[in-house]
Amino acid sequence: MTNTSLDDFYKRNGAAQPDGIAREIGHFNIFESEKLFNKADGSRVMPYSRRAYYKISWLMGKSRAEYADKVIDIQGNALLFATPKIPYHWIPENSEQTGMFCIFTPEFLWSGKTGLQLDELPIFQAGQTPVFEITAEEQQEIEYIFRKMLKEMGSDYKYRYDLLRNMVLELIHYGQKLQPMTALGNTQNASERISSLFLELLERQFPLESTQQRLSLRTAKDYAERLAVHVNHLNKVLKDVTGNTTTRLISNRVVREAKILLKQTDWNIVEIAYTLGFDDLAQFSNFFKKETTFSPSSFRGIV
The missing domain is CATH 2.60.120.280 (Regulatory protein AraC)
Known part of the structure; x- marks a missing residue:
């Protein structure tokens, strides 16, 4: 690669x-x-x-x-x-x-x-x-x-x-x-800096180019530990700066990548679920349907 x-x-x-x-x-x-x-x-x-x-x-x-x-x-x-x-x-x-x-x-x-x-x-x-x-x-x-x-x-x-x-x-x-x-100490732009670094870390996980890849950062706690800030502080900063919680921002990016993989690759859905960090197909299907109202297979079939 x-x-x-x-x-x-x-x-x-x-x-x-x-x-x-x-x-x-x-x-x-x-x-x-x-x-x-x-x-x-x-x-x-x-x-x-x-x-x-x-x-x-x-x-x-x-x-x-x-x-x-x-x-x-x-x-x-x-x-x-x-x-x-x-x-x-x-x-x-x-x-x-x-x-x-x-x-x-x-x-x-x-x-x-x-x-x-x-x-x-x-x-x-x-x-x-x-x-x-x-x-x-x-x-x-x-x-x-x-x-x-x-x-x-x-x-x-x-x-x-x-x-x-x-x-x-x-x-x-x-x-x-x-x-x-x-x-x-913290400066006036600390919130903007933390927000920018979080978004940079989030984007760094993508694109997923192989079925052997897997998201290494999947939860708000994962990102907080990497940024060396408390998870509650990270959530507050992101809510203030972006209007969304840490979990919501992660979910939005994961579902966007899921749509790309479903439409633009021939990977099976189990492989896609794995690369996106889900433990099993059912967990991924429930997440995707909650976010889009479609099951992964039905979304893939939409022309």
């Missing part, structure tokens, strides 16, 4: 994808921020997007990172870790942004038979603040690792990806030993 998230990243930033990385070993690349984000317009901002990759950034310059329930104010040197499961918004606040970052997929680390489950590491878990202020001495150590990665990426050494994999792991463990930066 094409990784549209990575394709979008390269298209949005006008960067070339690296050659020679076999599909089975995953994806990795490294960038110098000032060379990639050298535009005077708003394209320097890293917007909410359907990322399917992990990212480690060494940031230099005044900026901020916005999460669902917190804003991190970055004044100088910082190390930021990003996971596909926790959406964030990075916003530079002046034109003096330098540093480096690397992106990689889970398969890139798995291919080295490390047995490493990225989402089980503390630094990538929901509820964490994975932005770390670093000292001048730490900055030199981190820059050295990134520079080594950049140099190795451009080499023709046969085992360069094994070296790069080890350097990624070194950065991860380096970050896990640091103390997180203090998050600012």
Whole structure:
């Protein structure tokens, strides 16, 4: 399956994808921020997007990172870790942004038979603040690792990806030993931010392109845990901002996807029920009929 998230990243930033990385070993690349984000317009901002990759950034310059329930104010040197499961918004606040970052997929680390489950590491878990202020001495150590990665990426050494994999792991463990930066309190636009992040997470579940896929977030509690907010708070915010409850917004999106799958695929209804997160056909049929007044089979038969 094409990784549209990575394709979008390269298209949005006008960067070339690296050659020679076999599909089975995953994806990795490294960038110098000032060379990639050298535009005077708003394209320097890293917007909410359907990322399917992990990212480690060494940031230099005044900026901020916005999460669902917190804003991190970055004044100088910082190390930021990003996971596909926790959406964030990075916003530079002046034109003096330098540093480096690397992106990689889970398969890139798995291919080295490390047995490493990225989402089980503390630094990538929901509820964490994975932005770390670093000292001048730490900055030199981190820059050295990134520079080594950049140099190795451009080499023709046969085992360069094994070296790069080890350097990624070194950065991860380096970050896990640091103390997180203090998050600012809730701001006036916190509700809008939480709402935007919820909707981004919701849309990230779709489209369903294979009968082997299954929705990983299915309930209001699932989304609240991912956003690290209380489920009652999430519900109140969404009700205030959108006029709908968390459950209603989820149901609306699930039924919309169900209609697409029923009309545009040849999957059987049991397969559709499974991918949409229902335990059995009866549960899906009851849900769909309640939402549309049609049974799944009768809706599929409508011309």
